[in-house]
Amino acid sequence: MSELFYDAAPNATRVAPARELPRQYPEKPSDIYLFGTCVVDLFFPEAGMDSIRLLEREGIRVHFPQGQSCCGQPAYTSGYRGEAKAVARAQLPLFVEDWPVVVPSGSCAGMFRHHYQDLFAEEPAMLLEAQQLAERTFELAEFLLHVCKVSFVGTQQGQADPVRVALHTSCTARREMNTHLHGRELLAQLAGVERVEHDHESECCGFGGTFSVRMPDISGAMVMDKTTALRESGAHQVVSADCGCLMNINGSLEKQNQALRGQHLASFLWQRTGGKA
Amino acid sequence: MNAQIPLNDVTDVSAGFKPRARAALADPRLRSNFRTAMDSLMTKRAAAFSDADERERLRELGNHIRARALSQLPDLLERLEANLTRNGVKVHWAETVSEANTIVLEIIQTHEARQVIKGKSMVSEEMEMNHFLGGQGIECLESDMGEYIVQLDNEKPSHIIMPAIHKNAAQVASLFEEKLGVEYTRDVDELIQIGRRTLRQKFFEADIGVSGVNFAVAETGTLLLVENEGNGRMSTSVPPVHIAVTGIEKVVENLRDTVPLLSLLTRSALGQPITTYVNMISGPRKADELDGPQEVHLVLLDNGRSQAFNDPELRQTLNCIRCGACMNHCPVYTRIGGHAYGEVYPGPIGKIITPHMVGLAKVPDHPSASSLCGACGEVCPVKIPIPDLLRRLREENVKRADPQHPVMRGEGSKYSARERLMWSGWKLMNTQPLLYRAFSFAATRLRGLRPASLGPWTEHHSAPTPAPRSLHDLAREHLEHPR
Numbered sequence: 001m002s003e004l005f006y007d008a009a010p011n012a013t014r015v016a017p018a019r020e021l022p023r024q025y026p027e028k029p030s031d032i033y034l035f036g037t038c039v040v041d042l043f044f045p046e047a048g049m050d051s052i053r054l055l056e057r058e059g060i061r062v063h064f065p066q067g068q069s070c071c072g073q074p075a076y077t078s079g080y081r082g083e084a085k086a087v088a089r090a091q092l093p094l095f096v097e098d099w100p101v102v103v104p105s106g107s108c109a110g111m112f113r114h115h116y117q118d119l120f121a122e123e124p125a126m127l128l129e130a131q132q133l134a135e136r137t138f139e140l141a142e143f144l145l146h147v148c149k150v151s152f153v154g155t156q157q158g159q160a161d162p163v164r165v166a167l168h169t170s171c172t173a174r175r176e177m178n179t180h181l182h183g184r185e186l187l188a189q190l191a192g193v194e195r196v197e198h199d200h201e202s203e204c205c206g207f208g209g210t211f212s213v214r215m216p217d218i219s220g221a222m223v224m225d226k227t228t229a230l231r232e233s234g235a236h237q238v239v240s241a242d243c244g245c246l247m248n249i250n251g252s253l254e255k256q257n258q259a260l261r262g263q264h265l266a267s268f269l270w271q272r273t274g275g276k277a
Numbered sequence: 278m279n280a281q282i283p284l285n286d287v288t289d290v291s292a293g294f295k296p297r298a299r300a301a302l303a304d305p306r307l308r309s310n311f312r313t314a315m316d317s318l319m320t321k322r323a324a325a326f327s328d329a330d331e332r333e334r335l336r337e338l339g340n341h342i343r344a345r346a347l348s349q350l351p352d353l354l355e356r357l358e359a360n361l362t363r364n365g366v367k368v369h370w371a372e373t374v375s376e377a378n379t380i381v382l383e384i385i386q387t388h389e390a391r392q393v394i395k396g397k398s399m400v401s402e403e404m405e406m407n408h409f410l411g412g413q414g415i416e417c418l419e420s421d422m423g424e425y426i427v428q429l430d431n432e433k434p435s436h437i438i439m440p441a442i443h444k445n446a447a448q449v450a451s452l453f454e455e456k457l458g459v460e461y462t463r464d465v466d467e468l469i470q471i472g473r474r475t476l477r478q479k480f481f482e483a484d485i486g487v488s489g490v491n492f493a494v495a496e497t498g499t500l501l502l503v504e505n506e507g508n509g510r511m512s513t514s515v516p517p518v519h520i521a522v523t524g525i526e527k528v529v530e531n532l533r534d535t536v537p538l539l540s541l542l543t544r545s546a547l548g549q550p551i552t553t554y555v556n557m558i559s560g561p562r563k564a565d566e567l568d569g570p571q572e573v574h575l576v577l578l579d580n581g582r583s584q585a586f587n588d589p590e591l592r593q594t595l596n597c598i599r600c601g602a603c604m605n606h607c608p609v610y611t612r613i614g615g616h617a618y619g620e621v622y623p624g625p626i627g628k629i630i631t632p633h634m635v636g637l638a639k640v641p642d643h644p645s646a647s648s649l650c651g652a653c654g655e656v657c658p659v660k661i662p663i664p665d666l667l668r669r670l671r672e673e674n675v676k677r678a679d680p681q682h683p684v685m686r687g688e689g690s691k692y693s694a695r696e697r698l699m700w701s702g703w704k705l706m707n708t709q710p711l712l713y714r715a716f717s718f719a720a721t722r723l724r725g726l727r728p729a730s731l732g733p734w735t736e737h738h739s740a741p742t743p744a745p746r747s748l749h750d751l752a753r754e755h756l757e758h759p760r
Contacts, residue, residue, distance in 0.1 A: 013348035014589050016340040016660035019333055034752070038707075041748040042720055043741055048748035052755065064752040069707040075700055077649055079671030079691075083704040090708040118665075171650035204608045208648025213733045215646055217299045220737030221612050222648070251738030 025146040026100070031061045032143075033094075033101045037108045038070040039243040040264075047243060047264030051104045051140050054270055058148040065094040071111040076119070078210045085119045092116070092129050100147065101133065104140040104266055105242050106173020112137040114176055139173060141182035141241050141265055152189040152273050162192045166235035168226070168249065168262065170242035171204045179241050183265055187239065190272045198233035200225070207248035223252040231260055238262035294642040297617040307443060311614050314442045318605040321548025322656070339541045340660035342534045343596040350586065353495040353528045354577070360498030364560035366573045374404040377578045381406065381487070381520055384574055385415060388518055390484030394476075396504065396512035397421035398489030399437050399599060400522045400578055402621045403634065406487070418483070420476050420508035422469060429456050435615030437622060438546050438601040443614050476508070486512035486570065490523035491598070492538060493575070496531040499559045500575065503543065503552040510554055519570040521558070525577050526586075526595035538598060541658035545600040581633035584685055590669055591685075594629050596659040601626075603653035603663060609646055618643070625653035629666045637674055638687030644670035717747040 032055060036048040052062045068091060076084035095101050103109035116130035144150045167187060173179035187195045206212065206222025227249060230238050238260065240246050246262045253260055301307055326332035346353060358368045371377035393415060395401065407417040407428065419428040423440035427433065430452050434440030446463045454461040459471050488509055492501040500521050502509050513519045529535060543549040562569035585591045604610040604624025615623035620631045620640060628643040644667050653663040678689030706712050724743040731740050
């Protein structure tokens with residue numbers, strides 16, 4: 001095949017960005033910022049608190065800038081670029097110190113890591129800030145695994161009743177942050193936890209932010225298939241690192257009067273490893 | 278025999294995208310036909326690209342080849358024309374589908390032809406060539422098996438590679454029984470033989486053969502056409518006149534470029550290492566040759582492509598080599614099928630190319646009909662950033678149209694002062710910490726007052742309940758008084 005890979009580099013026109021190299025991870029820092037995300041803030045604050053607890057248990061000081069709100073993704077994906085940019089502009093200065101920014105959502109982390117640079121492409125000073133933020137943004141599971149190098153194996157695990165879980169990973173987390181791999185590795189460390197696959201596991205749950213209200217029929221069909229697959233997997237509970245998907249999946253399960261529910265990975269990890277609220 | 282799919286609901290363009298999608302979602306047979314077929318295509322593609330590193334390097338190369346071709350598009354088209362002309366192929370230029378149809382009609386009339394046999398061509402679907410020529414009293418018969426089935430049932434293709442994929446074998450069996458008067462059989466091989474026997478005679482009767490083009494090679498003036506049924510070779514070599522129709526973006530610089538592109542195309546489309554037939558057409562029959570058409574024409578159609586070409590970001594749309602992998606992997610396409618889109622090109626590629634062809638105002642819901650899950654961009658063999666382009670089209674859709682400097686026809690078709698105001702409010706709330714605090718305080722402390730119905734959301738979900746206290750509150754308390 002190698003003969004086929006001759007140099008066909010184009011001389012103009014937009015070219016796909018070069019493939020990302022595997023990410024290099026820094027040493028465990030003394031301090032980090034937590035960006036909680038708007039959905040966690042209002043609907044899943046315990047996921048944020050459990051993230052803080054997990055990080056503190058690793059000996060890290062967590063800082064939560066009170067000025068934070070939303071990463072801007074809802075407006076960005078709805079075509080309201082100006083509004084998204086204004087909100088992004090309000091988040092960027094919150095992270096003054098050169099500490100990592102940890103986000104308990106792959107989708108919002110992906111916004112920091114990939115799309116702020118698009119928003120500020122034409123403002124050199126802001127672009128530089130956006131690039132620096134991208135460099136030090138980590139999705140929570142990724143940070144626990146590769147920066148904190150957590151090891152739950154052999155540690156005293158409080159709630160060790162056997163449990164089967166299904167892991168759902170948001171699409172952006174999967175495709176922009178590889179979160180599904182991190183989630184799997186973390187779950188594999190837990191005593192008594194069996195992770196089961198579900199049908200069409202890599203397929204979208206149908207949330208897609210404003211998609212779920214603009215195209216309720218299609219979104220509804222997608223979440224119906226997703227919840228059916230999750231139920232048929234035999235899992236006792238669902239774990240996900242994205243609260244947008246969890247809101248979608250749990251809301252649908254509740255509407256269907258099903259008992260199954262999803263929980264944020266941070267809360268699940270914290271509870272399974274003996275943590276108390 | 279099962280009842281017909283209620284395709285009228287799905288194919289009726291006037292009904293609008295959302296009602297058509299709703300009708301498709303409520304059709305269990307359609308849902309199962311597509312799910313089964315798309316699952317199988319995804320599996321085949323995955324198997325064909327078992328070496329992820331090779332796949333990624335090849336995709337990168339494919340992207341570079343297409344970008345290089347587009348970067349010199351006007352020049353390459355001139356070279357293509359010059360070399361085709363030198364080879365004896367007559368080249369025609371059409372800005373609109375109506376011009377393209379007129380060109381085809383004039384060629385047909387020059388030869389006083391009555392019967393046309395067609396190989397598969399999506400550009401001819403853009404032109405609605407069958408319908409147009411039918412109106413002129415000219416019979417236009419599809420020879421690709423899928424296209425033939427669709428034509429027999431008076432439908433349009435539901436997939437760009439597999440036009441009849443919305444039908445299962447039983448439905449095809451009933452169709453053949455009804456339209457061809459043959460005995461009902463669900464044996465796929467037998468069905469194909471029935472179709473082939475019917476078509477075979479038509480190749481010899483036809484005065485004109487029409488085909489599409491996969492790659493037009495500028496360097497040599499060669500038209501490259503891939504197919505699996507042999508009907509493409511028959512259509513382009515048996516009738517005395519061959520008319521090829523294609524879009525202006527199909528040009529590539531040289532023959533060498535076609536090797537990786539072919540590999541990407543056939544593996545992405547059907548998981549095939551290569552198609553059964555690869556036709557390289559480089560002119561009409563020469564004096565000492567025994568077969569081949571006496572005349573070859575190429576119609577190069579713009580139909581909105583130059584609009585996409587004029588914007589560096591949207592230009593990437595034209596990288597497309599029409600493999601269909603984006604629709605095979607799309608959770609939306611898999612559920613609603615191709616007809617619900619109401620246009621020639623369905624699925625993710627349809628959503629980004631159709632607005633250039635028909636204007637954004639005609640397909641205002643297309644850019645929103647995606648969860649931006651990214652599956653399409655992940656599999657695209659030429660790395661079109663489809664989710665980014667969908668987001669860009671949303672911007673063009675909701676902005677106020679700019680008649681002085683328009684980006685595209687029909688821009689601003691979803692402009693809404695009310696929605697803009699809502700997003701301004703959202704922006705204010707998320708840029709003013711005090712406002713945000715007040716909002717989250719209200720949302721959490723007054724959560725008992727939340728409405729039980731939240732419009733479209735509560736059709737498929739229970740209403741979400743805000744937590745009693747926000748993370749802002751809990752984190753501040755915790756971090757100020759660490760335990």
